[in-house]
Amino acid sequence: MDMLYGLFIAPFADFGFMQRALVGSLMLSLGACPVGVFLMLRRMSLSGDAMAHAILPGAAAGFLLYGLEILPMTIGGLIAGIVVALGAGAVSRFTIQREDASMAAFYLISLAIGVLMVSIRGSSVDLMHVLFGTVLALNNEALTLIGGIVAVTLVSLAIFWRALVAECLDPLFLRSVSRLGSPVHFIFLGLVVLNLVGGFQALGTLLSVGLMMLPAAAARFWTVRVEPMCVLAVLIGFASCVAGLLLSYHASLPSGPAIILSAGVVYFASILFGTRGILRSRIIHHRHRTA
Amino acid sequence: MTQTCLTFRDLTLGYGSHPAIHHLDGTIRKGSLTAVVGANGSGKSTLMKGIVGVLKPMAGEVIRAPGVRAAYLPQQSELDRSFPARVVDLVSLGLWPRRGLLGRYTKEDRDDVSQALMAVGLGGFEKRPIDTLSGGQLQRTLFARVLLQDANLILLDEPFNAVDAKTVGDLIALIKRWHGEERTIMVVVHDLDLVRQNFPETLLLARQPIAWGETRETLKPENLLRARRFHEAWEENAPWCEPEGHDHAHDHSHGHGHAHDHSHDHHHGAGPRAA
Numbered sequence: 001m002d003m004l005y006g007l008f009i010a011p012f013a014d015f016g017f018m019q020r021a022l023v024g025s026l027m028l029s030l031g032a033c034p035v036g037v038f039l040m041l042r043r044m045s046l047s048g049d050a051m052a053h054a055i056l057p058g059a060a061a062g063f064l065l066y067g068l069e070i071l072p073m074t075i076g077g078l079i080a081g082i083v084v085a086l087g088a089g090a091v092s093r094f095t096i097q098r099e100d101a102s103m104a105a106f107y108l109i110s111l112a113i114g115v116l117m118v119s120i121r122g123s124s125v126d127l128m129h130v131l132f133g134t135v136l137a138l139n140n141e142a143l144t145l146i147g148g149i150v151a152v153t154l155v156s157l158a159i160f161w162r163a164l165v166a167e168c169l170d171p172l173f174l175r176s177v178s179r180l181g182s183p184v185h186f187i188f189l190g191l192v193v194l195n196l197v198g199g200f201q202a203l204g205t206l207l208s209v210g211l212m213m214l215p216a217a218a219a220r221f222w223t224v225r226v227e228p229m230c231v232l233a234v235l236i237g238f239a240s241c242v243a244g245l246l247l248s249y250h251a252s253l254p255s256g257p258a259i260i261l262s263a264g265v266v267y268f269a270s271i272l273f274g275t276r277g278i279l280r281s282r283i284i285h286h287r288h289r290t291a
Numbered sequence: 292m293t294q295t296c297l298t299f300r301d302l303t304l305g306y307g308s309h310p311a312i313h314h315l316d317g318t319i320r321k322g323s324l325t326a327v328v329g330a331n332g333s334g335k336s337t338l339m340k341g342i343v344g345v346l347k348p349m350a351g352e353v354i355r356a357p358g359v360r361a362a363y364l365p366q367q368s369e370l371d372r373s374f375p376a377r378v379v380d381l382v383s384l385g386l387w388p389r390r391g392l393l394g395r396y397t398k399e400d401r402d403d404v405s406q407a408l409m410a411v412g413l414g415g416f417e418k419r420p421i422d423t424l425s426g427g428q429l430q431r432t433l434f435a436r437v438l439l440q441d442a443n444l445i446l447l448d449e450p451f452n453a454v455d456a457k458t459v460g461d462l463i464a465l466i467k468r469w470h471g472e473e474r475t476i477m478v479v480v481h482d483l484d485l486v487r488q489n490f491p492e493t494l495l496l497a498r499q500p501i502a503w504g505e506t507r508e509t510l511k512p513e514n515l516l517r518a519r520r521f522h523e524a525w526e527e528n529a530p531w532c533e534p535e536g537h538d539h540a541h542d543h544s545h546g547h548g549h550a551h552d553h554s555h556d557h558h559h560g561a562g563p564r565a566a
Contacts, residue, residue, distance in 0.1 A: 041374055163392055166384055169376055172369040176343050176361070177387045177440070224375045224420045 011249040017137070021245055024138040024202050025259060027146050028211055029237025031153035032195040034230040036216035039192060041168050041226070044099070045217070048209045050107035051189075052196050054084035056114030059200065064117060070142045074197050081193030084110050089189055093182060132256055133204030142201045149198035153191050160184050165226060203256040210260035211237060218267040221274025236266050296321040296359055296444055296475040297342060301351035303532075304334070304341040310349065310532070311337040313498045321356070321443075322473040324466070326486040326506065329496035329518055335479045336366050338496070339448045342477075355444075359475075360388060362442035364433055366449045366479070372422050378432055379404055379417040385439030407435040412461055426453040434462060445469060447478045451485070463489050483510060 012018050039048050058080025062072035088106040092099035138146075157164070163184040166174040174181045192212075199208025215236035219229045244259030251258075271277050297319040304312040312334040319325060327335045340346035342353055343363045355361075362385075370381075382404050386396060408414055411431040416424075424432060430453065437445060447466075451459050467489070469476055477494075480486050486493055486506060493509040495501045497518045502509040 041371075159393070162387075165376075165380070166387070168371060169374045169381065170368065170370045170384065172345065172365055173363075173384060173436075174387075175345055176363040176365075178392075180392065220375075225377065225380075226375055229375060 007250070008246065011246060018245065018249065020138045020140075020143060021202075021255060022241065024143050024146050025211075025241035025245065026238055027143075027150045028195070028199050028202060028208075029215070029234055029241055031150035032199060032208070032212040033215045033233035033237040034157055035153060035188075035191050035195050036212035036214075037219065037226070037230050037233050038164060038168065038188065040213065040216045040220065042188075045213055047099070047103050048192060048196070048212050050103045051081055051085060051192055052200075052206055052209045053114075054107040054110040055081045055193070055196055055200065057110050057117055058114075059197075060114045060117040064120075070139070070145065070201055074145060074201070077197040077200060078193060080110060080114075081197060082190060085189035085193055086186065089186055093185070132207060132254070133200055133202055138202055146198045146202070149194050153195060156187060156191055160187060164188060203259065207256045207260050210263060211240070214260065214263035214267050215240065218263070218270040218274075221270040221277045224276070236263065240266060294321040294356065295319065296323070296356050298354040298356075299351070300354060302341065302348055302353055303350040304337045304346055305349050309529075311498065312341065312496075313532070314351070315500060317500065317503060319475060319477065321475055322470075323492055324470045324476045324490055325478070325492045325494055326490035327477055327479045327494045327496060328481070328483065328486060328510075329501075333496045333518070334498050335496055336448050339363065339365070339446050339477070339479065342444075342446060359444050360440075360442045361444040361446060362437045362440040363446045364437055364448060364450055366452070368433065370429075370433075372424075372429070374421070376421050377417065378408070378413065378419045378421060378424070381421055381432055382407060382435045382439060385436035388440055388442070403439060404435075407438040408432075410438055410465060411435045412458070427455055427458055430454050431458060431462070434465060438465070443474050445474055445476045447476070449479050449481065451480065451482070459485070483515075486510065 012022055036048065039045055055077040058076035058078065059073045060076070061080075062069070062074070062076030066072040084103075084106045088099060088103040091097055091102035091106075095102075160180075163174065163178070163180045167181055167184050167188075171181055174184075195212060196208050199211060202208070203211060215233040216229075218236050219233040222232055223229050240263035241259055243262040245255060247253060247262065248255040248258040272279055274280070295318040299315045299317050302312060302315040303310050311332070315338070327338065329335050337346065341348060343361055344353075345363075383396065383400075385407070386400055386404070390396060390400065405414070405417065408416055411434045413428065413431055413435065416428070416432075421429070421432070430450065434450070437447070450462060454462065463485075466476060466478065478490070480490070487510060490506055492504065493506040494503045495509050495514055495518050497520075501518045502511075502514040
């Protein structure tokens with residue numbers, strides 16, 4: 001018993017920074033994982049990655065002006081992310097160019113600006129910090145911010161759920177019965193940016209996408225309905241956070257990558273053993289019914 | 292006493308600077324059942340999109356009578372069949388006009404969904420994932436959704452594609468039921484025999500209306516011949532359409548008649564096509 005306690009409970013019970021890291025990352029999962037499910041279902045999985053890069057110049061601007069302060073960097077990241085999301089979204093909605101191309105164009109420009117800004121004044125250490133963050137240094141300010149972002153995300157998802165599902169499932173139909181199609185797309189992109197910005201203090205701009213996409217991608221192998229898929233993604237996110245933090249604590253590994261790699265393990269396990277995974281659909285020979 | 296449901300006033304719809312529907316004038320009566328026929332590229336789908344409002348007119352306008360609510364079944368659905376949804380989720384989208392974004396689905400709504408599925412012969416399919424449906428079953432599912440929308444203007448764009456003969460019969464019966472309920476219906480159809488048997492009125496399109504009215508009159512051989520001569524391709528340097536005469540774009544059509552007949556013949560009958 002003592003050993004189990006020492007392995008699983010003590011790190012969180014004994015250290016305030018571990019508790020804050022746990023609370024922060026669990027809250028992040030609660031908001032980011034359902035958003036990730038919709039990103040995946042809209043075939044925009046890589047857009048999350050692009051958005052994460054796009055946030056960089058904003059965060060860098062905040063960092064250059066105010067140093068390593070959470071609020072200026074967050075607000076800067078939010079502004080940069082929203083500019084890129086709206087810009088790319090608008091180009092794809094109002095011209096013939098598809099969203100993947102416009103998103104790529106916008107985020108690359110944004111990333112270049114970001115790297116330029118960091119290199120003007122900072123060192124590569126600063127860049128590393130912005131890119132990879134640290135969940136073990138979450139202060140109360142950061143936790144409050146994450147809490148607010150999660151609340152906004154969950155409330156928005158609850159309100160716009162039906163429109164979001166319709167926009168994914170049959171966008172032309174939604175356009176024929178309602179004018180919500182375009183607004184809901186932009187609201188959704190806003191949520192993506194919001195959750196990435198929320199994650200970057202803890203995980204960095206790059207790895208925060210991991211907590212968004214990996215649980216969602218894993219959940220896809222287990223269910224054929226959206227609602228359970230979102231719930232499952234959140235649970236996988238929770239498990240990855242706990243496992244990652246413990247791994248990081250016991251093996252002295254950086255916490256961000258540990259969390260994301262834990263989610264990666266669940267993803268590979270799901271590919272293999274999921275109810276819609278490889279083993280079930282390819283290797284185990286099914287008996288079939290007469291009709 | 293006849294009321295109009297739709298009025299087209301000098302309506303031009305198209306893509307780029309090229310019209311697909313050219314200066315259309317006319318009205319659709321409330322409670323009428325109209326077949327829209329014409330060759331590929333004659334503007335049938337474009338007209339549908341213009342009526343729903345998915346495509347904005349280049350000139351002129353479509354005027355809907357007050358209180359007209361449209362349900363639209365597009366030819367090329369943007370439906371994502373890989374989306375994890377069940378038949379019941381897809382059909383329930385048809386409750387949107389009734390419940391909107393936030394209204395809760397009641398027991399009655401769910402019963403209506405089941406009844407709509409029964410009506411298209413898909414009773415008991417509620418829980419099936421949509422990626423397991425055949426093309427024809429999916430088409431009937433979409434019909435069930437139209438049924439649920441309870442619209443008084445129903446626009447169906449080639450609804451009989453990839454649908455077997457028995458199901459075409461079922462769907463026609465459904466359309467006739469709607470007709471009996473005084474709903475206004477416009478259907479894009481390729482099978483002229485089907486049109487002659489089931490549709491009282493026909494609009495024969497070739498970018499402009501060739502004929503429009505009672506089906507037997509509209510589908511007279513000379514009209515069909517005229518419709519066939521219509522030249523499908525855009526003329527990159529066709530002269531600009533000036534307010535008075537807008538016939539010149541069609542003057543080229545005679546020379547290309549043969550090539551056009553050929554492409555038209557492929558699409559006769561309700562043979563299976565990619566849906």
